[in-house]
Amino acid sequence: MGEHEDLAGRRTRLAAEMERCGAWPADSPWLREAFAALPRDRFAPDRLWRWDGWAYVPLDRAVDPGGWADELYGGVHSAAVTQLTGGLPSSSLSAPSVVADMLDSLRLEPGHRVWDVGTGQGWTAALAAWRAGPGRVVTTEVDEHLAALARARLSDAGLDVEAVTGNGTGGGLPRGGPVDRLHATYAVETVPWSWVAAVRPGGRIVYPWGRLGHVALTVADDGSSARGWVQGLAQFMGDRTGPAQPSTGPAAYARVRADAEPEARRALDRDPAGLEDWHLRFALRVAVPDAVLFTEQREDGQAVLVHDGDRSWAEIRPGADGTPLLSQGGPRLIGDEVLTAWSQWEDLGRPDLYDYGVTVTPDAQWAWQGDPDTGPRWPIGTGPEPAD
Template structure:
C-alpha cells in the first residue's frame, strides 16, 4: 500500500462503484468482480506520478503536489484509463479503464482454483484481481519491464496476495515454471496470437486478449489442443506489445509523414458519400480487411475530411468536392483508399454486422478473422511488417 493515507479516496471509490452500476458495467455472471474491486481499489496499484495529455504534450500529475487531481486521474470514469508510464514521450503502461478490466475478467470465466497466466503485469491490478478470485499461488504474471515488475510485486505483497511476478517477455516464452494454465489474460495488444499462448492453456481453457488495439477477443482452446477460437467481446484501445513490429501512429503528423507533400496520383469523384467510416461497424470491418490502415477524420472548411494511411508511403483522403460530391485523392505504392472503400462495401453487403458478430480462429500454422460463424467470410491475420 502507498505511504499515503486513503484520505478522500473513499469517495472516489464509491463514485466509481455507483457509476459502474449505473452504466451496467458490473457483469451479472461474475458478481465476484464487484467485491474484488472493493477489496483491491485501483488507487492502491497506482504510482504517485501519473500522466495526462494537455493538448500538446503529456504532463505529470504528482500525488504529493495535488492529491485531488491525482485521484481524479486514477478514477477518471468507467471508460478512462490512467497513464502510469511514458517511454520516449509515448504512453507505455497504464491502469486500464475499470469497465474494460471488469468485462475482460468476466470474459475469462475465472473460477476459484484456476491456474492463471497474467500476461503484462503493469502495476499488478489485474493480477491482484485474478489472485483474489483464483486463490493463493494460482496466478503467475509476466512483465518485460523490470521497474514495473518490482512495483507490482510490492503492491501485491502489500495487499497480502500470493501471486508471482516474473520478469520476461511473455510473447516469446511459455508459462513461467512450465506446465499449462486454465486461463490466460493479456493486457497488451497483439496482432497475431503467439502459438505459445495456445499451447500454454489446457484444452477447454480460455484466452482473453486485446487484438490490434481496437477490441478484445475471448478464445476457447479446442479439446485436442490444436486450435483456439472465439468471438469479439469488447471494444477499446490498448497499448501494443513493446517488442512487436511497430504499428503505424494515427493523427495528422503521421498522415503528413506518409504523404510527404506528394501530389495525388488518383483523383476520382465518388458516387456516394463514405460518411460514417469512423463508426464502430465500418471501422471494425476496415480493421479486419485492411489491418494496417490508419483512419481518422478532421474538420475541413467545406466539411469533414477522411484521412487514411498505412504508416509507410500510401495515403488517401476523401473530401467534399467543389460541387459538394465527395472526391477521393490517393497516392503511394498501393491504393489504400480503394481498399478501405471496398472493405466498407463488403461490410454493407454482409448486412452491416456489428463488431460482436466477428470472431477469430488460431491454429499452429495460420489464424484468421471471420464473420457470422467460423465457416463464414474470413480474412487472414498476419504479424505486421516493421514500420
C-alpha cells in the first residue's frame, strides 16, 4: 500500500472514530467537510516527536512513514508534537477532537473576519478560512520559521490567508481593523486586553485557559468587558512570551521537593481517589491555579502528588494501616489549599466544569461559578480582586 492510500485510510478511520465518540459538534456540521478537505497530514512537518517514556524521539516521514502516520493519527484525543525547544515540546498539531470543539465554540460563520493567534503548522487557520472565506483570516505566529512553513502550506492548499510573524499576545489590532472572532491556539492564564479590544462588540474569543480548560468569551456591546463559559478540558502549550507554567510530571515534583522532609503530616478522613474526578480537578484548577496535581502508582499504592512549581509540595499516600496520610512542605501548605478547595467544591454542590466561566475587564479578571454576577468568584492573575 502506498503512502497516499494509507493516509486516506487513516483519515477515514479518524472521521469514523470522531463519529463513534460524539466528537463532531452537532451545531457545526461544516467541520466534517473542512476536516475532509484539509486533512491534518497536509499541515504536518516531515518530522514528528514521540515520547518513549524517557525522552522525545524523532519520527521521520522519509525513514518511517508508518510510524510517522501512527503518531499523526494517534486518535481523536491525541496531539502530535511537531517541534522541540530545549528538549521540551514547543509546538504541536492539536488533537482533532479539541480542534473541532474550539472551532465549534467560536460560532464561526461565512464572511466573519478571524484572527487566529498562534499559527503553529497552519491547520486551524486553514479550517477557519475554509469556513469564513477567502481573505477573511489573518494568523499570527511568533516563531519566524514556523510562520514561513505555515505560509507555504496554506498557499499550497489554495487558501487566501494572511500569515504574519509577530507576537500575538502583546500586539495590537491585526491589519484591517477589528475582527469578528479571535481563536487562540496557545494557553494564557490571563487574557490580554488587546485581544478584547481587537474584537467587535458581540464577537467571540476562544482560548485555552492556562494549564487546563478552554473558554469562549463574548465581548460586551459597549466593548468594556468580555465574559463567557468554560467549554472543555483542552490542554495546550503555553504562551512562549509569557510567564512559564509549572511543569507537570514526577520529574517536576522531584525538583520542587528535592530532598526536603515533610514539615507537616496528618491523616485524612477522605478518599484521595475522589481526585480522579475531572470536574473536581477543574474546580481545584480555578481555586488554586498554580497547583499541579497528578497521581503516581507506587509499591505501597497510589500516591497523589502536588506542587506549585517553586518550593511547596504535598503528597497523599496510604499509611501502614491504609489510612491516607498527607505530608507537605515548603513556604505554603499547598496540600491544605487543595483540600480547602475540595471542600468548597462539595459545598457548592459538586458543580461540573461547564458551570464555570470567566470575566475580563481592562483592570481585573476573575472566574465565577453558576452565575457571572452573583456566583462565587476567584481572581485570575495578579491584578485587582474582583468587586463584589
